[in-house]
Amino acid sequence: MSTDSRKIRVAVRVRPFNERELEGNPRNIIKVLDKSTLMFDPDEDEDEFFFHGVKLTHRDITKRVKKKLTMEYDDVFDNTATNNDIFEVCMKPLVQSVMNGYNCSVFVYGATGAGKTHTMLGNETCPGITFLTVKELFRQIESLSEVRKFDIGISYLEVYNELVMNLLTKSGPLKLREDSHGVVVSGLVLKQIHNATELLELLALGNRNRTQHPTDANAESSRSHAIFQVHIRMVEKKTGQKRAVKLSMIDLAGSERAASTKGVGIRFKEGANINKSLLALGNCINKLADGLKHIPYRDSNLTRILKDSLGGNCQTVMIANISPSSLTYDDTYNTLKYASRAKKIRTTVRQNIVPSNVPKEFLVKKVNEQAEELERLRAKVADLEEQLRKKEQEAAAAAPGPSLALNATLLNTWVSRIDSCYASMRQALQHLIALKSKEKLLNMRVKLKEQAETIARIVTLDGSHLNEDIAKMEASVDRCGKQVANQQADKTRWQERFRQSLRSRNALRKEIAQSELATVLKGILTGKDAEIEALQATLYKEHVLQMSFTYAQENKLWHNIMVLSGDIIQQNYLLLRSMDRLDNVTYDKLKRLVKLNQRQRGVTFFDDDCKQQDRNDIDLSSNSLDDIANLSDCSEDAVDFPPDGEDGDGSTMLSVVGGAAGGAMKRSKLNDGSESEPETCSLQGDSAKEDTATDRNIFKKPKMVSRTMSFKTTSLAGGGILSRPPISRRTPTKQAKAMGKTTATTTTTATVSHRLKVPRLVVSQAMMDSLSKKKVPQSPSGDIADKNKLNVSDDSSGIGSIANSTFDICSNKDSETESLFSNVLVESNVDPQVLDKVLRRASMKGGKMTLSVSKENRKKSPKRIGKSPRTVNRSTSRTNSSASSVINRYRMMKAKDGQASTSGGTSAALPKPRAANNNFDSDSDRNRHNRLMGIVKK
């Protein structure tokens, strides 16, 4: 139940001069300034008064000084205002409040003859506000009759000489009593009515019964206070909510001084009582205006009855009636003073809702229903608004020759849509590129760490700290891997947002194409696209700069390492040479090092594809927005890792094919058992040139490279055997899994290794014997393997160097290749067990022998367990190394045996091992070598 504090609304109505007043030629003491202001006792405009030819300023020089009081009220009605005007302004809102459940009252105040009864009741031609109010009341009741049930009862009382009389029944005086509802007139029976006519009839009856006597001021002076009340009881049909309200309309008796009525006898007594009650009313108004707590309502029956209207739960309107005539100067002044005081009175109003005994559940149900209804209506409003908007747009689009104003509005709408679309695109692009850039930087760091790790395996003084260092590096790589994995979700999210913004832009473009402003808007779109491209270029530039900086740092480090290494190598070389301990293997390595240093392309470490891949490492993606949007997986442009083949032990992973595509291509070729030349980078054709170049090197040595057994560069899979797959592959996204294509690359290494058949060749003694008889094995192509070829294989140190490598042997059949290779090894007196181990790691395909890694030899580093899911290609390297070491151990053992047999003078069954520079087939070769190397045996 809401409560509200409101002031009494005070209106002043000035009646016209009556005939009697006009006869007396009175002065107008009221000047209405506007609808809420009047001036009491203003200057006279043309009121010149001459006495003995002299103009006097005051006509009534004995009585008054002009007050010129400006007074403000809620409403001021001048003498032209009709009862209908009063009703419209003061009473209509009051009727509305009554229907909303608030008690309301209106009372008219003023001296006798000021127009109170005229305002209240009016006449046939000009009905008063009572009639008009009741009419409006019934109009509203009828309009609400479907949702509410009304019970209406009326009472009409008069307070005459302090007696309360019922004007409708002519019964005796009634007593007033007070209960919890306020002041109640005992024995008052409400007359129930059903329509306005009944009400007006009863009103007329009451008026007839009202005490009226002619006075000097008014021929039909009302000598009592009349109180007309309409009691309304409303019941909401739906909810059962009840309201009981009361509208009181009070026509007070004249507030004049006794002198003005010139009453004597009964009239004097009447006047005294009237004055008594009005004096009490005045007191109450004063105290209420001052905000006092105690209000003397009980001083008169009138104030008791008006208690509710003045200080209770009621919205009250007071209409002060005044005459403009100077003849009623004091009465008018008093009335205006009362009205000013009454303005300050505040009443507290609240809706008079009668507590009902409707069950709570019913009310809850009703509330829920209304909430649903509200939601439904809201949705409908939203729908209608949308429809309206569309219609407006359609109308705007369809209207021939739209006005400039319309175009401007339309253009603004389009521009704001374009702006918001491109803003979201810009944001998504910035985030996406930042994430990709970060990912690439991380990948690059991993790559560099891997390289460092590879070098660390080689450059270790005694190996004591190697494991520790490797573990640290692995942990660092893992951290980078985790960072990349962590930002995958973010990247996917921004990718999706970017795609979404592209879709929105395309949709917008289509809409714009249909728009009447298409030409202008297309230009704006082009500009926005250019902005996006510029932003993209800026972001790429930043990324490339960052990458370049990192590379530059790394390069600097490598440079320092190389300078130091070169120094050490030079010293060692000189030392070995002076000791005549420079063997072929070491010499070959040094030779390659020189070539590398000279940037010679004879030996290619990365094929063209790989170089392209390297370029791609820096490139974020293609430059078009669409390409960025279509980047479904970072792995598409992730960093590929260089091979670990250059592990410094002379083993021969000379080059790798980089990139997933290259790997896939290779894989397919391996699977079908054939392999074409373009994928390989053979040394065969370039060997002459290389040798010529090498001869000019500081490491002078006779040319000893076999021409019949050519080294073939290959990669078992994308990125090579030892290449590490991109980090992003280690934590494949769902998308990547679904695609299933990229994962193929991930597992290329393992898959290929698994698929390779590892022939187990058991070399029996008989076989060895038979093979040992063949001095020169016949190649399947018909060529006779020359001596040089045998020399390479024959050299036990060469076995070590060929481990983990791929060799071309001139044969189209695997069996022949295997046989040929076996022959070479057997002829080299390789121990059968070693031979078996070597061949177990070898696979023959397409005339090519590959020493690969068997699955059982793969080991997972315990440090990897529980860490990132990265494939441990490093184990491949270890296994290869172990394979090499088996052979090398064998070689050393043989070397020892050879020394022992030489020193012990016993003739060994095994061939005499060669000295470091004893790998020559003839003395001329050796001499040539010594000549070139500057070794002069003394």
Ligand SMILES: Nc1ncnc2c1ncn2[C@@H]1O[C@H](COP(=O)(O)OP(=O)(O)OP(=O)(O)O)[C@@H](O)[C@H]1O
């Ligand atoms: N605004 C008005 N326009 C025209 N005539 C008016 C107006 N106000 C009052 N009169 C006339 O003035 C006379 C006195 O008015 P009314 O009876 O309403 O005075 P009153 O204030 O009720 O006096 P009392 O207190 O003695 O009853 C009536 O004849 C009435 O028609």
